[in-house]
Amino acid sequence: MPRVVSVLGDVLSYLRLFALAIAGSSLGAAFNTLAAKVGSTPGTGVVFGLCILLVGHGINFILSIAGGVVHGLRLNYIEFFGWGLWGEGRPFLPFRTRESTR
DSSP: HHHHHHHHHHHHHHHHHHHHHHHHHHHHHHHHHHHHHTSTTTTTTTHHHHHHHHHHHHHHHHHHHHHHHHHHHHHHHHHHHHHGOTTTSOOOOOOOOOOOOO
């Protein structure tokens, strides 16, 4: 049963990463649409459209990197946290030099 819960947790973690990718691409598409609509305005629309593209995709890029780092750290913490709990395994007994009584 614990293995089933672990597999379910892994699947949900990868679904979260997939959702982050979809959110990033949707945000990028929204900035593209907004910049295209503003850019088609006569006058200074092209300048504002370029500003929207640069700032919007810059924000999206920073959010994507931060999300990847945070979720990667989270997965490492969760996956390796169970390896060092007290009461697991056997105690470490280092090699010792024993004197012979000869």
